[in-house]
Amino acid sequence: MSTTLDRPATPRFVDSVGLIAGREITMRLRSKTFLISTGVLMLAVLASVVLGSLFGGQSDAPKVAVVAGASSAVDGNAALDVVSVDDQAAGEQLLRDGEVDAIVVPAASDPLGVTVIGLDQTPSDVVQALAVYPSVELLEPAAVDPGLAYLVAFGFGIVFFMSAITFGSTIAQSVVEEKQTRVVEILLSTVSARALLTGKVIGNSVLAFGQILAIAVIALLGLMLTGQRVLLGGLGASVIWFVVFFAVGFVMLAALFAATAAMVSRAEDMGSVTTPVTMLIMLPYFLIIFFNDNPTVLAIMSYVPFSAPVGMPMRVFLGTAEWWEPFVSLAILIATTVLAVLIGERIYRNSLLKTGPRVKLGEALRG
Numbered sequence: 001m002s003t004t005l006d007r008p009a010t011p012r013f014v015d016s017v018g019l020i021a022g023r024e025i026t027m028r029l030r031s032k033t034f035l036i037s038t039g040v041l042m043l044a045v046l047a048s049v050v051l052g053s054l055f056g057g058q059s060d061a062p063k064v065a066v067v068a069g070a071s072s073a074v075d076g077n078a079a080l081d082v083v084s085v086d087d088q089a090a091g092e093q094l095l096r097d098g099e100v101d102a103i104v105v106p107a108a109s110d111p112l113g114v115t116v117i118g119l120d121q122t123p124s125d126v127v128q129a130l131a132v133y134p135s136v137e138l139l140e141p142a143a144v145d146p147g148l149a150y151l152v153a154f155g156f157g158i159v160f161f162m163s164a165i166t167f168g169s170t171i172a173q174s175v176v177e178e179k180q181t182r183v184v185e186i187l188l189s190t191v192s193a194r195a196l197l198t199g200k201v202i203g204n205s206v207l208a209f210g211q212i213l214a215i216a217v218i219a220l221l222g223l224m225l226t227g228q229r230v231l232l233g234g235l236g237a238s239v240i241w242f243v244v245f246f247a248v249g250f251v252m253l254a255a256l257f258a259a260t261a262a263m264v265s266r267a268e269d270m271g272s273v274t275t276p277v278t279m280l281i282m283l284p285y286f287l288i289i290f291f292n293d294n295p296t297v298l299a300i301m302s303y304v305p306f307s308a309p310v311g312m313p314m315r316v317f318l319g320t321a322e323w324w325e326p327f328v329s330l331a332i333l334i335a336t337t338v339l340a341v342l343i344g345e346r347i348y349r350n351s352l353l354k355t356g357p358r359v360k361l362g363e364a365l366r367g
Helices: 013-029 032-056 088-096 124-130 146-180 183-188 193-225 229-261 267-290 295-301 308-318 325-351 361-366
Strands: 063-067 081-085 102-106 114-117
Touching (some): 013 032, 013 193, 032 193, 088 102, 088 114, 146 229, 229 308, 229 325, 267 295, 295 308
Parallel strands (some): 063 102
């Protein structure tokens, strides 16, 4: 009578991917560095929204004491809070008591017929409110304030840059460490290289997507709570598109980071192989900062897969993108991501068990 030894069943691909992805997520969530950096980033986003509300909001109208006879110069001026007084002496008393910011008195010698009296310095806000400006017409008025457009472009650029670099470098470092310590040989005895790569990409993509989603929620809630509803209305759609594009684009970048890192066996050599991928992340950041007001550059960026996650949301915010353009750009990004994952998986599989000198790209592709 023969006895059959029970052997542990080889885990299914889905189960292997789930285990590896869970391991990646758990390791990152246990890292104090990751938690602190994420918390700092969240606070920075919230602080920028609050400070934007404080410094960009409308201040109270300056209060002025108006002597009888000068009321015609301030009637209907919404930029001033008018307090009527009987004479200049009464106005001076209010000014010294800090009740008003300036006094407006009649003056026949002045072209405007009034004189503004301050306490110890020129009340510039009152003078500006009384100033007469010619009417201005623009041939091509900008739909969005240029200063605001720059801040939004900087926000998209820096969030994309920081998140992609942080999690991409984490994947690359994890691959090199497993290869250098030969832990990968133990892992590959149980799971396939494809499952190992897929789990790493999914695990870190979930974390990166979660971080971006948290940033978007904090920014939108901050705008709502600080009463910046006008900005919220224009920014909401572009933030949603940014999250969608980033979720797809990061999968592409993560696969490339893992594949290139697998070509070396030492952490010291990691920078030399991941530099091209890093440049693909840095380029959109600099382009969106310096060319956020250039419609031609933004249009090109919105269709190039590596820059579309910042280029297309920016065009949506500016209102220069047709309704169908984000969908076309997203389709191009998805197709490019699939191709990048397939090529990356081949490089990763063919390089993972090769130690010693750096594996050449052609050799990694041929296998």
